[in-house]
Amino acid sequence: MALSVITRNxxxxxxxxxxxxxxxxARCVSQAASKAEPAVEENEAVNPTFVNRNPRNLEQMSLxxxxxxxxxxxxxxxxxxxxxxxxxxxxVTAEVFSSSSLDPVLTCSTKEWALKRELPSTNCVxxxxxxxxVLAQRCKxxxxxxxxxxxxxxxxxxxxxxxxxxxxKDRGIILSEPRRKYIGT
Amino acid sequence: LAPGPxxxxxxxxxxxxxxxxxxxxxxxxxxxxxAHNKPVWWHTYRKxxxxxxxxxDIGFPLEQPNRTKQVKERKQVMKENKKNMELERAARLxxxxxxxxxxxxxxxxxxxYKDLFPNAFFLPIIPLKxxxxxxxxxxxxxxxxxxxxxxxxxxxxxxxxxTLWTLLLTEHLLDGEAEYVHWMxxxxxxAVQSGDELCHYLPPFPPRGTGFHRYIFVLxxxxxxxxxxxxxxxxxxSLEERTFKTVEWYKKHQEHMTPAxxxxxxxxxxxxxxxxxxxxxxxxxxxxxxxxxxxxxxxVKFPHxxxxxxxxxxxxxxxxxxxIY
Numbered sequence: 001m002a003l004s005v006i007t008r009n010x011x012x013x014x015x016x017x018x019x020x021x022x023x024x025x026a027r028c029v030s031q032a033a034s035k036a037e038p039a040v041e042e043n044e045a046v047n048p049t050f051v052n053r054n055p056r057n058l059e060q061m062s063l064x065x066x067x068x069x070x071x072x073x074x075x076x077x078x079x080x081x082x083x084x085x086x087x088x089x090x091x092v093t094a095e096v097f098s099s100s101s102l103d104p105v106l107t108c109s110t111k112e113w114a115l116k117r118e119l120p121s122t123n124c125v126x127x128x129x130x131x132x133x134v135l136a137q138r139c140k141x142x143x144x145x146x147x148x149x150x151x152x153x154x155x156x157x158x159x160x161x162x163x164x165x166x167x168x169k170d171r172g173i174i175l176s177e178p179r180r181k182y183i184g185t
Numbered sequence: 186l187a188p189g190p191x192x193x194x195x196x197x198x199x200x201x202x203x204x205x206x207x208x209x210x211x212x213x214x215x216x217x218x219x220a221h222n223k224p225v226w227w228h229t230y231r232k233x234x235x236x237x238x239x240x241x242d243i244g245f246p247l248e249q250p251n252r253t254k255q256v257k258e259r260k261q262v263m264k265e266n267k268k269n270m271e272l273e274r275a276a277r278l279x280x281x282x283x284x285x286x287x288x289x290x291x292x293x294x295x296x297x298y299k300d301l302f303p304n305a306f307f308l309p310i311i312p313l314k315x316x317x318x319x320x321x322x323x324x325x326x327x328x329x330x331x332x333x334x335x336x337x338x339x340x341x342x343x344x345x346x347x348t349l350w351t352l353l354l355t356e357h358l359l360d361g362e363a364e365y366v367h368w369m370x371x372x373x374x375x376a377v378q379s380g381d382e383l384c385h386y387l388p389p390f391p392p393r394g395t396g397f398h399r400y401i402f403v404l405x406x407x408x409x410x411x412x413x414x415x416x417x418x419x420x421x422x423s424l425e426e427r428t429f430k431t432v433e434w435y436k437k438h439q440e441h442m443t444p445a446x447x448x449x450x451x452x453x454x455x456x457x458x459x460x461x462x463x464x465x466x467x468x469x470x471x472x473x474x475x476x477x478x479x480x481x482x483x484x485v486k487f488p489h490x491x492x493x494x495x496x497x498x499x500x501x502x503x504x505x506x507x508x509i510y
Contacts, residue, residue, distance in 0.1 A: 050395055050472055053357065055296045057396040063474065098294060102222060105294045113259060114279040120266050141324035142291050143451055183476065
């Protein structure tokens with residue numbers, strides 16, 4: 001009985017409150033939320049504007065601004081997250097950067113004791129593959145599954161980079177980013 | 186007159202042959218990256234965006250064993266490894282060695298420290314494992330559906346006998362108010378079921394159209410049993426009673442507890458959210474995204490190559506769209 005009353009109220013409300021808007025306050029930052037409930041009716045009144053303070057919300061909905069331009073230089077900066085893979089003489093490092101931070105968000109390298117202990121050699125193709133698999137698992141646990149990876153062209157064809165790329169893709173990381181949603185898209 | 190040395194000032198332009206050559210792209214690329222990240226005296230976009238707020242560490246200090254001994258032991262293990270060519274993964278080792286630092290970096294990227302404790306951070310040294318059923322578990326930024334998170338999760342963490350812990354689940358919403366959906370205090374070591382449940386579990390309800398919300402589990406270690414009776418919420422609840430500020434609550438009990446573990450997940454709207462709204466809270470709100478206004482530069486007296494509707498953009502005292510970002 002009470003249930004049918006509630007559902008009828010809900011339909012009415014959806015008819016009225018179809019378009020409650022929430023604002024974006026700045027370029028890359030998420031929207032703000034104001035969901036105060038005055039004591040008029042218990043839990044019934046909702047503030048019309050809602051601001052979401054999750055910094056990753058806009059880019060996950062592909063509404064955040066990408067840094068366009070930079071087309072005359074390499075690498076470009078039009079991404080939300082980028083993947084950097086570097087091989088030095090003794091170690092192999094893979095890092096994920098976001099467009100707004102100097103420090104990497106996620107790293108995986110053979111310098112960590114957890115990986116170093118398991119690998120016989122820290123700069124071979126198998127080490128690159130291991131780094132790729134571990135980084136893919138960490139990215140999936142962190143909720144970052146789409147990133148841009150642009151390797152230096154002549155090293156891209158090497159076995160190590162190919163095996164790293166293959167292990168990332170096999171574990172479910174997509175190495176391209178969604179296109180941004182403009183007005184009308 | 187420049188307030189500092191100009192870049193490439195000390196290169197002798199007339200004698201370019203005497204300069205040291207790079208001989209490889211990699212060497213140049215590495216030097217270029219270091220030069221890009223070096224702090225400079227001229228104005229950059231990075232300095233404009235960076236906020237230099239002093240950060241305070243409110244967690245436990247990390248215990249580092251003697252470094253030289255550690256390095257010796259590790260070198261021995263690596264020698265033995267070289268003879269044995271099999272590969273394995275060790276996730277447990279990561280949790281103890283570099284796990285806390287990685288989780289802390291991710292939490293800063295997600296803005297969790299900024300929202301929960303302004304101007305403070307902590308290193309989550311205790312690995313906190315939260316599982317919703319068989320398949321879904323909460324790591325650091327996972328995406329879960331509200332359907333999976335409908336029932337209360339199973340929580341496990343390593344703890345010595347005799348220690349007391351507090352677990353808090355928040356969803357930070359407003360400019361200073363967090364909404365807490367589940368909270369247990371005075372948990373004896375290891376057994377989450379036998380703690381005092383101060384507020385029972387409310388499944389996450391991200392409203393439709395608002396995108397992804399973060400739900401944060403924080404584990405505090407208590408020095409002794411704490412009286413949470415003024416914070417206890419009885420079973421029939423309302424959203425108003427559930428709103429509270431983590432900062433104020435933590436300041437009240439600051440001396441008796443320290444944050445030690447962290448886990449968070451994201452979730453979006455789902456059909457089960459409608460169900461939660463109707464049965465527990467209220468009528469379900471639906472939101473739509475407002476885009477920022479289209480950018481127009483300041484008005485110029487003689488606009489070059491602009492259409493006639495250029496004047497419509499600045500007519501009738503409309504708010505200007507430059508300088509709002």
